[in-house]
Amino acid sequence: MQFQKTALGMGAIAVLIAVVAIAALYSPSADRSAEAAPPAQEAPQRTITVTGFGSASGSPDIAYMNIGVETVDSDVAVALQENNTRMEGVMGALQDAGIAEEDIRTSNFNIYQDRSFGPGGPASSEPPAAQYRVNNSVRITVRDIDTVGTILSTAVDAGANVINGVDFGLADRDSLEAEARVKAIEDARARAQQLADEIGAELGEVITVQETFGGAPGPYAEAAGGGGFNAALPISQGTLSVNISLNITFAIQS
Numbered sequence: 001m002q003f004q005k006t007a008l009g010m011g012a013i014a015v016l017i018a019v020v021a022i023a024a025l026y027s028p029s030a031d032r033s034a035e036a037a038p039p040a041q042e043a044p045q046r047t048i049t050v051t052g053f054g055s056a057s058g059s060p061d062i063a064y065m066n067i068g069v070e071t072v073d074s075d076v077a078v079a080l081q082e083n084n085t086r087m088e089g090v091m092g093a094l095q096d097a098g099i100a101e102e103d104i105r106t107s108n109f110n111i112y113q114d115r116s117f118g119p120g121g122p123a124s125s126e127p128p129a130a131q132y133r134v135n136n137s138v139r140i141t142v143r144d145i146d147t148v149g150t151i152l153s154t155a156v157d158a159g160a161n162v163i164n165g166v167d168f169g170l171a172d173r174d175s176l177e178a179e180a181r182v183k184a185i186e187d188a189r190a191r192a193q194q195l196a197d198e199i200g201a202e203l204g205e206v207i208t209v210q211e212t213f214g215g216a217p218g219p220y221a222e223a224a225g226g227g228g229f230n231a232a233l234p235i236s237q238g239t240l241s242v243n244i245s246l247n248i249t250f251a252i253q254s
Contacts, residue, residue, distance in 0.1 A: 047250060047252060048252050050195065051188065052184040052187035052189070052246045054187060056177075056183070058170065058239065059239055061170060062143055063148045063169070065142065065166045065167070066162075066165060067094075067137065067160045067164075068087075069135075072132065073132060075132070080134050082134075087136045089159050094151065094154065097151055098147065104140050108137040109135065112132070115131070152166070170242070180243060184244045188246050196250075201252040201254055204252055205250070208247075212246075
């Protein structure tokens with residue numbers, strides 16, 4: 001009997017120890033020193049951010065122009081028929097001059113009533129006579145830049161009486177972009193180096209680069225009128241620029 005009591009007593013003590021251990025484990029005040037400590041945060045990297053600019057210029061190698069025919073008549077059907085006839089002649093002349101069919105695209109077509117014609121007017125009691133204007137224009141691409149003046153003259157001689165501008169461009173601007181980009185990188189590095197020298201730091205590696213484009217407008221010419229041009233019109237191509245800016249962040253070290 002004495003042995004049994006002793007065994008029961010020891011069993012009760014073991015159970016009590018287990019309960020205390022479990023309670024200590026889940027207690028808010030329990031020692032959590034065994035848990036992993038959060039990693040220490042590294043100091044933020046020191047950087048310099050600058051904007052570099054680069055520009056490269058070249059001669060245009062493509063041109064775009066809007067050429068059209070405008071007709072006016074009191075009978076809208078007559079105005080439309082005359083416009084169609086003259087416009088067909090203009091488009092045919094353009095193709096004969098070397099403009100591919102796929103490089104001729106309709107850019108504007110409208111018909112509207114115009115009451116600004118006499119006999120009516122501010123001093124007249126009669127209402128202005130109704131007239132109808134028909135305008136049909138095409139946007140053409142000239143891939144032989146040296147023929148721009150000849151193309152304009154050809155269109156006018158064929159019946160075009162509306163020319164809304166000549167825009168010059170670059171069919172392939174990759175080489176100019178590459179040149180401008182190199183200059184922008186050199187400019188950014190020079191700016192960053194100057195700043196680093198002023199603050200007594202050493203310029204490090206490039207962290208980020210962001211590129212943006214810009215461009216100067218191309219040469220522009222416009223004319224309006226009708227027939228009588230027997231020679232190529234004088235057109236100046238000028239030069240075009242490709243501009244690139246780069247926002248570059250450099251690491252710096254003390």
